Amino acid sequence: MIKIKDLEKIYRTEEVETVALNKLSLEVKEGEFVAVMGPSGCGKSTLLNILGLLDDPDGGSFMFNNIEVAHFNERKRADLRKHNIGFVFQSFNLIDELTVFENVELPLIYTGVKSAERKKRVEEVLDKMQIMHRRNHYPQQLSGGQQQRVAVARAVVNRPKLILADEPTGNLDSSNGNEVMQLLTDLNEQGTTIVMVTHSEHDARYSHRIIRMLDGQTVLENIMV
């Protein structure tokens, strides 16, 4: 599903040039659950942003479903993204002005799903995430774990093939964290490909494979059994 070769990303500011990704190569197969680990600043989030078509690389090749997307323009990337990829962030990134229901509904609006169908599907995932009873609450009124469940619900409501999660448990205590990890595992078992950045060895053990990064390069791959 994902095939990356010699991927480069360089951040230039006035004083310094930061090489965030240095000729990184990587492959993720359909149905895999991959964990990305490494010290802070090694480029994990940068990688995930590029995988999620939020950012474009400065060099190298990126095949998504056998299509070269490294040089896609904003419009094409957005189109590919909204139909194929779901995101879960460490800081949830829910919209404060919208209710739980409206937050989850958002991706469906942008992919043009009809209102009745939207309602059905939102209720379905909220049910699955066991957050249905909070559907009319605002994000500020929820606990961290509940907020992340809403974020996961939002990521999956469009039935994406790929879910990208950047430290999904980073802001959660262990029991809430485990709950979220269980959700991701369930989704993976139902066929969704997952790439997850994490600092926790415990969380990483839910995955099939751990990619270890250092200074913008993969240094090691552990296959879980």
Add this chain to the structure above:
Amino acid sequence: MIKNYLKIAWRNLKRNKGYALLNMAGLAMGMASALLILLWVNDELAYDKFHANYDRLYQFYENQTYDGKTFTFAAMPGPFAPAAKQEIPEIEYITRTDWGTRHHFSFGDKNIYEWGLFADPDFLKMFSFKVLKGDTSKFLKDPTSLVITDKMAERFFGKDDPIGKTLKVNSDRLFTVMGVVQQPPVNSTIEFSWLASFKIYEGRNQWLRNWGNNGIQTYAQLHENADPVAVNRKLKDFISNKDSSTIAKPFLFGMKDWRLRSEFEDGKQTGGGRIEHVRLFSVIALLIIIIACINFMNLATARSEQRAREVGVRKVMGADRFSLVRQFFGESMVMSFAAVILAGFIVWLALPGFNKLVEKTIEFDFSNPVIWAGLPGIAILCGVLAGSYPSLYLSSFNPITVFRGMRAPRGSAVSVIRKGLVVVQFVISIGFIISTVVIYNQIKHVMNRQLGYSKDNVMIIPLRGGMNEHFTAIRNDLLATGVVDNAAKSNSRVISLNSSSGDFRWNGKDPSKQLLITLEWVSPEYISTMRMQLAAGRDFYPDATRDSSNVIINETLARIIGKPNVVGEKLYRESGEELTVVGVVKDFVYGNLYKEPEPLVLFCQPSAVNSLLVRLKDGQDVPKSTAAVESVIKKHAPAYPFEFRFMDEDFNNRFKTEMLTRELSKWFAILTIIISCLGLFGLAAYTAERRTREIGIRKVLGASVTNMVVLLSKDFLQLVALASILAFPLSYWLMHNWLDDYAYRINIEWWVFVLAGGLAMLIALLTVSFQAIKAALMNPVKSLRTE
């Protein structure tokens, strides 16, 4: 502490340079326009106040009632002044003057027309025109002496002493300069460059001896403790007691009302007049200030989220609410004073243009109270107005909520107020747009009115020297030039026909009804030169003597007389004069351009005229034609500088007030829309900034740029739409009232509202979408990182 506040205020300004500038620019523009308006208002209110006895000075007016309707005139009979001074002890001084004339003066090789008055000796005792040279007690007594202003003295004699010098007037009479007074200030109702004895005027106008002829102005100063009410009581029947056939009832009209409250209706002062403009403009000044302050408030509260953390920290550190209120107030004051300095600069720059627009000569002068008190006054007013609400709001934040990162939820009081204020701004802006369009249309409507004559290509030339007597020769010479189509003479200009009389009778007229009829004296070529049409009968014969007791009347009078054939009808006047109607001219618009024509009689009396009317052939080169006319006139009146006006210019001058209102309305519309949009621009920027994260999330979830622009612009456009809906009935009502003063007027059409609302929406959309597009194009990775 103060230092700390100022430091924070300064850093805030520096950090948010763009917004600080927006804020200041809007505020300064609002302040500057308010200051300009206040300068105008102050100038209007100061009219005539330089007279030491301002409170005791009056002009005599009189009421005349015809057919149940009372008309008010400033014209008085000639014998009134001397009689009143003798018989009414409250009167300290009294003077008559004519209406003012321009005469031709010459001294050596200097030839200049100067405007002046014939007045009685009391004139300079009662009015405080400063005497610079000469013996006041002798002024205006000797009919060969003159008092001139310093400006006129300079024009003729330069630096030389004018006293005792001789000026030739109208190239025949000689006058000796006996005194010099200072040029009347610009805000004086009475204007003149020279004053001459009223005896001269009296000597030339025999009709002045009659109590029944009202034709001059009369002014009085009452004694210190005199009661004007008692004087009015004595005045009421003063004239009718002298001549029982008159119906004029004189009364006192105080100087304090001359300029601003000169409107009369049915014999009573309405309290209206220019004061309505003064009030209206004061309100507009306040509105503009409010619009500018709204920007300030909105930007301050919108920015509040940025400042919430600071408030929280300060509170945790022990700041009480009062000290925070003080801090934020301090900031708005700093801003306001900075803006007023900018505003002062704008006023200084704009004043010449403004003076030209409103025809004044106001100077940027620190002795003017509007400048020395107005500048700081406006700064404090705006500081308080703009600072009060934001400082109360900002200081109310609860530190715990702030640290948890809670935002003011949607629909909270503060955002409703913010929206309400934006709506207020746009209601005012749209109102001004609508007014501008309506006024514009009304002026166009009246200017294009079918007048019943052709006003184009007609030169009006004052008859000077022997021009009147040599008319036939002049006319022949003019026609011989080949550029002149026709020429005639008339007494008044057609747009200001104002002589009228109520003494006409005819067989079958209801004797209980008196009818005021307008009179005009013309030469036989008048109707053909003006290109008026005859409805019945015939035009005057070319030989005027054949028609000396014949008249032509207009259709309106013919209708009032009400006979199937009025040609041949006899009209009788009080004096025993018997006139025969020989023709009926189709109604033409004269005098008030907004009214239907009133009854009129045209006399064929080519000697009682003031103006030469020269109709040029159509489609000729205008400068060449006028030059040809000039050479003819020069030949017949070589002593006089050639002067003329075009009739259509004269006509356009009639719209000065309306044009000024239109210009001002236009400027107010532009200004308010600019200031409102500055605010909107700032608000949109803040909204976009505040919603950066949300925009990022939405983009991650698949929103397109169009989605985002719609999302960000929608709210603002809804506000402008709401403002339009509110502005429509309001401005309809206002404009309906304005138009009500004009009998000949347009209907307010629906497209005006669509246009104004659409324009406001379009401008708002452009303003907002700039920010929205900028925000929507932002890379979501960046916006999510800023969290």
